[in-house]
Amino acid sequence: MLSEFEKLSKNPNVSVFEEMAKLVGLSSDILTNTIQMQKEGQAYVLKLDKSKQVISLKYKKDFLNR
Amino acid sequence: MxxxxxxxxxxxxxxxxxxxxxxxxxxxxxxxxxxxxxxxxxxxxxxxxxxxxxxxxxxxxxxxxxxxxxxxxxxxxxxxxxxxxxxxxxxxxxxxxxxxxxxxxxxxxxxxxxxxESIERKVGLCHELAHTLHSAWFDNKEVLCEGFAELLPHYLMNLENQNARHRQVIEAFTQDKMRTVADIDQNGMFSSEDLKQRNKNTQEREGYMSVYLWMLGYTKRVEKSLVLISLKQLT
Missing domain, CATH: 3.30.2010 (Zincin-like)
Structure with a gap:
């Protein structure tokens, strides 16, 4: 896990934001104003604004359970 | 010495x-x-x-x-x-x-x-010790550093399950309060609102809750992909 984060911190071509957004399930062609993504048993909900900035990443209650 | x-x-x-x-x-x-x-x-x-x-x-x-x-x-x-x-x-x-x-x-x-001793104290201090740990790998992106430091006690040590107060706060965290990675990159962890409320628990500040959720999502995704790779290798 630490080495995964290390890769993120050392990649000069990809911003942390882009890489994390990609890994939590966003694709690069998302253009809609508000998108709710519910994956893996409704683990999380993401909302984006027009410029694809994440304005919300809200987890369902059971997401915090292990 | x-x-x-x-x-x-x-x-x-x-x-x-x-x-x-x-x-x-x-x-x-x-x-x-x-x-x-x-x-x-x-x-x-x-x-x-x-x-x-x-x-x-x-x-x-x-x-x-x-x-x-x-x-x-x-x-x-x-x-x-x-x-x-x-x-x-x-x-x-x-x-x-x-x-x-x-x-x-x-x-x-x-x-x-x-x-x-309290669970909040343990979380807060393990957060601080986590900064020393990750410094062997990275120390150049605040979002990653603070995200990992939050992830370690809450998720890796599984203290979230014992920390009723934090669970309550994070479950009530509203969408308009969620800070973007880009915003934190540009403006730092402490919003002007955070700096006004000095007595507030660090783990309950908007920036810290935001990076924790980001890192949790990232980590769960990476964990899932690693499991899939392992399963593929088995078959």
């Missing part, structure tokens, strides 16, 4: 045990040699031992270092903390392999922990 010169200031380094070191100005270093800070070090050692048990692939055995500083401008100068006392990452390395030590103010160090 090993001596260090940092911007003209001389620090002496006391080795406490195999995984704890303390750097301090000479007068305080002498007091430490005579037992000053025993309660503080004993509590922090307990948390450090919990971190040592985590199944992380350490490059070398972790070494947790502390820099004891007087309160006020000196504390801010060598820690980079916006507040004149408390605990925060220090600005110079005491250990070569784990180059981020924790700065702690002299009053806290000397008088130790006055309050009883």
């Amino acid at each position: 090993e001596k260090m010169n940092v911007d003209g200031a001389v620090f002496e380094v006391c080795e406490i045990n195999s995984h704890l070191k303390v750097a301090a100005f000479p007068q305080m270093a002498q007091k430490i040699k005579k037992g000053c800070g025993e309660n503080f070090l004993s509590v922090m050692d307990g948390y450090a031992c919990d971190l040592l048990k985590l199944p992380l692939e350490y490059k070398t055995p972790p070494m947790f270092s502390f820099v004891v500083l007087p309160r006020g401008d000196v504390f801010k100068q060598f820690s980079g903390c916006p507040f004149p006392h408390g605990m925060a990452a220090a600005r110079f390395a005491v250990d070569a392999n784990y180059p981020v030590p924790l700065a702690v103010d002299e009053v806290w160090f000397e008088h130790g922990f006055m309050s009883e």
